[in-house]
Amino acid sequence: MFKKILIANRGEIAVRIIKACRELGIKSAAVYSDADLTSLHARMADESFYIGASAASESYLNKNKILELAKTISADAIHPGYGFFSENALFIEEVEKSGITFIGPSSKSVKMMGSKTAARTLMSKNNVPVVPGSLEAIKNVEEGIEYSEKIGFPVLLKASAGGGGKGMRKVISKEEFKSAFESTKREALKSFANDEVYIEKFIENPKHIEVQVIADKHGNYRHVFERECSIQRRHQKIIEEAPSAFVDDITRNRITTAAVQAAKACSYFNAGTIEFLMDSNKEFYFLEMNTRIQVEHPVTEFISGIDLVREQISIAAGNKISFEQNEISINGYALECRIYAEDPENNFLPSTGKILHYKEPNGIGVRVDTGFTADSEISIHYDPMIAKLICWDRDRNKVIQRMKRALNEFQIAGITTNVKFLNYILNTDEFLGGNYDINFIDNLNYYTSTSDKLSSNNNEHEIAASVLAALIKTKKKSAQKINSTVNNNNNWWEQNYE
Amino acid sequence: MNEFVVRMNGGLKQVKIIDDNFVEVDNVKLSYSIIELNHSKFILKINNKIYETSVWNKSNGEISLQLNNSSIDLSIRTTLQEKAYQLLSTSQSNADQIKIIKSPMPGLVLKILKSVGENISKGETVMILEAMKMENEIRANFDGIITEIHVSEGRPVEKYIPLFSHK
Numbered sequence: 136m137f138k139k140i141l142i143a144n145r146g147e148i149a150v151r152i153i154k155a156c157r158e159l160g161i162k163s164a165a166v167y168s169d170a171d172l173t174s175l176h177a178r179m180a181d182e183s184f185y186i187g188a189s190a191a192s193e194s195y196l197n198k199n200k201i202l203e204l205a206k207t208i209s210a211d212a213i214h215p216g217y218g219f220f221s222e223n224a225l226f227i228e229e230v231e232k233s234g235i236t237f238i239g240p241s242s243k244s245v246k247m248m249g250s251k252t253a254a255r256t257l258m259s260k261n262n263v264p265v266v267p268g269s270l271e272a273i274k275n276v277e278e279g280i281e282y283s284e285k286i287g288f289p290v291l292l293k294a295s296a297g298g299g300g301k302g303m304r305k306v307i308s309k310e311e312f313k314s315a316f317e318s319t320k321r322e323a324l325k326s327f328a329n330d331e332v333y334i335e336k337f338i339e340n341p342k343h344i345e346v347q348v349i350a351d352k353h354g355n356y357r358h359v360f361e362r363e364c365s366i367q368r369r370h371q372k373i374i375e376e377a378p379s380a381f382v383d384d385i386t387r388n389r390i391t392t393a394a395v396q397a398a399k400a401c402s403y404f405n406a407g408t409i410e411f412l413m414d415s416n417k418e419f420y421f422l423e424m425n426t427r428i429q430v431e432h433p434v435t436e437f438i439s440g441i442d443l444v445r446e447q448i449s450i451a452a453g454n455k456i457s458f459e460q461n462e463i464s465i466n467g468y469a470l471e472c473r474i475y476a477e478d479p480e481n482n483f484l485p486s487t488g489k490i491l492h493y494k495e496p497n498g499i500g501v502r503v504d505t506g507f508t509a510d511s512e513i514s515i516h517y518d519p520m521i522a523k524l525i526c527w528d529r530d531r532n533k534v535i536q537r538m539k540r541a542l543n544e545f546q547i548a549g550i551t552t553n554v555k556f557l558n559y560i561l562n563t564d565e566f567l568g569g570n571y572d573i574n575f576i577d578n579l580n581y582y583t584s585t586s587d588k589l590s591s592n593n594n595e596h597e598i599a600a601s602v603l604a605a606l607i608k609t610k611k612k613s614a615q616k617i618n619s620t621v622n623n624n625n626n627w628w629e630q631n632y633e
Numbered sequence: 634m635n636e637f638v639v640r641m642n643g644g645l646k647q648v649k650i651i652d653d654n655f656v657e658v659d660n661v662k663l664s665y666s667i668i669e670l671n672h673s674k675f676i677l678k679i680n681n682k683i684y685e686t687s688v689w690n691k692s693n694g695e696i697s698l699q700l701n702n703s704s705i706d707l708s709i710r711t712t713l714q715e716k717a718y719q720l721l722s723t724s725q726s727n728a729d730q731i732k733i734i735k736s737p738m739p740g741l742v743l744k745i746l747k748s749v750g751e752n753i754s755k756g757e758t759v760m761i762l763e764a765m766k767m768e769n770e771i772r773a774n775f776d777g778i779i780t781e782i783h784v785s786e787g788r789p790v791e792k793y794i795p796l797f798s799h800k
Binding site for chain 1: 644650682694705
């Protein structure tokens with residue numbers, strides 16, 4: 136097994152990897168930028184190394200600095216987390232050459248799946264169904280319009296090197312094409328350093344179903360069932376669940392078989408995810424393969440009992456997968472809510488600043504993965520996700536109730552979050568009925584519906600808030616009063632609080 | 634002196650601190666006690682309910698606070714200040730209301746889609762601000778006309794910098 140792992144990432148996934156390292160008795164080495172001085176991963180790791188300015192290109196995306204650091208500190212493996220270098224074949228190739236183990240697939244597999252267009256071709260050849268569309272990058276606006284008209288609007292413009300919801304745009308008509316094409320190219324260039332864009336037929340009202348696969352270097356392949364991630368905004372997942380309420384046993388059998396087939400087609404090892412779109416007839420189409428650990432991996436961990444990150448590390452060290460396919464089964468139901476620093480009532484604009492107060496929910500079946508705590512800074516430089524709240528219970532209705540309870544316990548002050556919005560989604564008939572597709576949030580009229588649906592216990596809060604404000608306004612006087620309150624009246628405080 | 638007007642979520646509440654144990658909100662008498670944990674955190678008890686609270690961003694009577702899981706922005710005035718405010722706002726109400734849209738976050742002005750004098754309708758995108766690797770649309774929040782653009786394309790902006798004004 137490894138002695139020291141360099142974690143080339145930040146935030147909650149870096150923390151998650153540190154925890155796995157600790158359980159395996161491996162030393163963890165974190166890297167951090169200026170903006171992450173206050174973040175949790177840097178405080179938690181056994182060793183923490185400063186790698187540069189806040190801009191990702193100066194720090195987390197500085198290939199040479201990270202590789203050099205790994206050598207200097209004698210790390211024998213690098214865990215890339217998700218994002219950053221996790222799916223960068225060039226980086227992985229250099230890690231391979233340096234003699235350090237990359238905790239993930241081979242650069243060859245990543246290359247095969249990294250270009251979305253090449254992956255589509257490969258899948259077609261291996262009998263994995265794909266969405267109709269271009270197999271190559273679109274060269275210019277004219278070609279794009281011509282192609283879109285051939286397969287019919289609406290179409291989806293996608294960055295060939297893309298993923299994680301960035302660099303994707305729906306185009307409804309010919310008129311919109313030019314500006315959408317240019318802005319997708321710009322975003323693609325910035326996020327993936329590659330401005331190639333291709334076109335896919337836009338599938339109406341599909342569900343997003345993905346399959347967790349895992350394979351070792353000895354040619355063993357397993358799947359760890361499916362996840363449904365249909366609750367998305369701008370192709371960014373917000374709520375994920377496992378298993379999918381929509382997938383029956385026969386469909387599950389078909390889709391997991393296709394996923395393992397896809398992993399075999401690129402001689403995959405380590406943890407990976409095959410994403411599919413599923414239409415209302417339960418027909419599914421290959422979307423892409425994510426050749427890394429996913430943000431939403433905890434829901435799979437909850438229902439299967441498999442620690443996916445620990446498995447990743449073990450496989451990278453040359454061990455076989457720790458379980459047989461028939462040894463695992465779906466136990467209960469898990470939900471994940473992504474807590475973002477954004478304002479749902481103001482067009483979801485990101486919110487930045489210092490977290491002034493932070494308190495996590497807990498209790499049976501509740502897990503929080505985060506990279507922040509009180510006094511951490513949410514900066515403009517990185518993804519606005521603050522935390523993932525994951526809940527487990529024996530069935531879907533119960534886990535939804537538990538999630539609502541846990542969301543209500545979450546206290547984050549100083550920045551605007553989407554917690555109320557998540558709660559709102561969990562209360563909709565569509566969500567409760569499992570009756571939704573990837574356009575759910577676009578079709579939701581949250582702005583106008585919030586005031587009436589969320590106001591039930593608001594009045595009580597407003598009364599308390601106005602009292603608090605009044606007391607603060609008279610603070611000079613109340614400074615003495617507070618002291619006397621503590622002295623005279625401290626029984627309720629000592630008995631009831633915490 | 635201990636009477637206040639508090640505005641939040643489009644509504645208004647009248648608060649009167651009676652003494653160290655009782656307060657009146659909209660003429661309803663409530664018992665309260667408060668403990669200051671540190672300069673920004675308080676434990677507040679109203680009747681039989683205890684709230685964990687944090688308070689920040691105080692200026693000109695604007696207060697943001699966290700009460701258990703909910704964030705609330707409010708403004709508070711003493712009844713005297715409120716009277717002055719009422720007088721002032723009635724004298725201004727005839728003038729054209731110019732609204733300044735400020736940058737909600739630090740970022741880069743990527744594209745400006747409208748120019749001064751152009752008509753805009755509510756929800757229409759006026760400019761695109763890039764932050765967190767995403768292109769964010771800054772929209773008009775009512776129908777009107779652009780009176781001023783305060784920034785130019787390619788310019789990095791801090792939070793709360795005026796972007797454009799409309800009336």
